[in-house]
Amino acid sequence: MTTFNNAQEEQKLMEEIQALPQPFLEDLKREVREKREKRKRQSLFLKRAVPFAAAACTLCVLYFTLFYDHITFAQTYIATSKVQHEILLPDHSKVSLDAHTSIDVTYFKSKRLVKLSQGKAVFDVFHDPKTPFIIQTDRINIKVLGTQFEVVNDPNRMEVNVKEGRVQVSDQNDAPLALLTKGESLLLDTTTHGLALKKINAEKIGEWHTGKYTFYQASLKEVFNEFAKHLDIAVYLDTRVASLPISGNFDVQRLDVFLEALPLIHPVMIEKSATKIVIK
Numbered sequence: 001m002t003t004f005n006n007a008q009e010e011q012k013l014m015e016e017i018q019a020l021p022q023p024f025l026e027d028l029k030r031e032v033r034e035k036r037e038k039r040k041r042q043s044l045f046l047k048r049a050v051p052f053a054a055a056a057c058t059l060c061v062l063y064f065t066l067f068y069d070h071i072t073f074a075q076t077y078i079a080t081s082k083v084q085h086e087i088l089l090p091d092h093s094k095v096s097l098d099a100h101t102s103i104d105v106t107y108f109k110s111k112r113l114v115k116l117s118q119g120k121a122v123f124d125v126f127h128d129p130k131t132p133f134i135i136q137t138d139r140i141n142i143k144v145l146g147t148q149f150e151v152v153n154d155p156n157r158m159e160v161n162v163k164e165g166r167v168q169v170s171d172q173n174d175a176p177l178a179l180l181t182k183g184e185s186l187l188l189d190t191t192t193h194g195l196a197l198k199k200i201n202a203e204k205i206g207e208w209h210t211g212k213y214t215f216y217q218a219s220l221k222e223v224f225n226e227f228a229k230h231l232d233i234a235v236y237l238d239t240r241v242a243s244l245p246i247s248g249n250f251d252v253q254r255l256d257v258f259l260e261a262l263p264l265i266h267p268v269m270i271e272k273s274a275t276k277i278v279i280k
Contacts, residue, residue, distance in 0.1 A: 075104075077095070077097060079097035080100070081229065083230055091128065095121055096122045097120075100118075108131075112131050116135055119154075121151050123151070125147055126146075135151060139190065140188065141169075146165050147162060147163070147166055148164040149162045156189075157188065157189060158190060161184075162183065162202070164182055165182065166180065167180050178195070184197065211230045211251060211253050214249050220242055220279070233274075233275060233277060244268070
């Protein structure tokens with residue numbers, strides 16, 4: 001019964017289609033043919049395009065394999081509250097980090113890249129003309145030509161001090177700012193963006209990483225803040241003596257000598273134990 005009803009419905013549908021105007025039926029047939037041709041063309045295009053796409057992918061893989069600047073080494077170094085002294089890099093270059101300083105070191109096949117976002121570091125770079133040593137900061141870039149130098153990246157100042165050799169300093173767009181040699185310092189004032197080039201004592205550059213400091217009218221608090229980066233002993237300063245000024249050359253390794261001389265400079269009392277120093 002169901003089959004008979006379906007046959008009747010199909011016959012009725014055919015009669016309704018045949019009763020449609022002939023021009024309308026011709027347009028409908030033409031539209032169906034065009035859609036079929038379009039699908040055939042799309043299928044043919046895909047068949048032809050797939051080999052070319054595969055070849056393009058192969059070329060891309062080959063390009064990146066042969067020409068991409070591969071990373072050969074990547075490491076982040078962080079100094080928290082203490083100075084990190086002479087970190088050895090894979091090429092035998094050395095870097096010392098001041099407290100609260102971090103660097104990202106990435107070695108490529110064609111260059112050695114160090115990113116110093118903030119803080120202070122001393123570099124002793126192994127010379128390799130095939131792979132330049134580049135230090136990037138948020139203000140300047142430094143290209144090393146085989147040397148020992150110091151970079152200070154503080155919020156208010158950017159400083160490059162050359163102890164030995166030469167460094168090329170440029171802005172972030174690689175426009176040259178200065179070529180520094182031994183005993184030269186470039187200071188960038190981050191507030192005024194002014195540059196100052198001066199001569200300095202090369203022997204004093206970066207001495208902080210070995211615990212040697214030169215102070216001029218620094219407060220006692222500032223002095224012990226620097227010393228604390230090397231000490232494993234707590235120092236407590238009475239507020240009445242914290243601002244007392246200190247000038248001179250000091251070595252953290254000879255702290256006892258400093259503590260003995262301090263009462264001769266200022267009227268202070270010092271109490272020292274194995275775990276702490278109290279100055280009042």
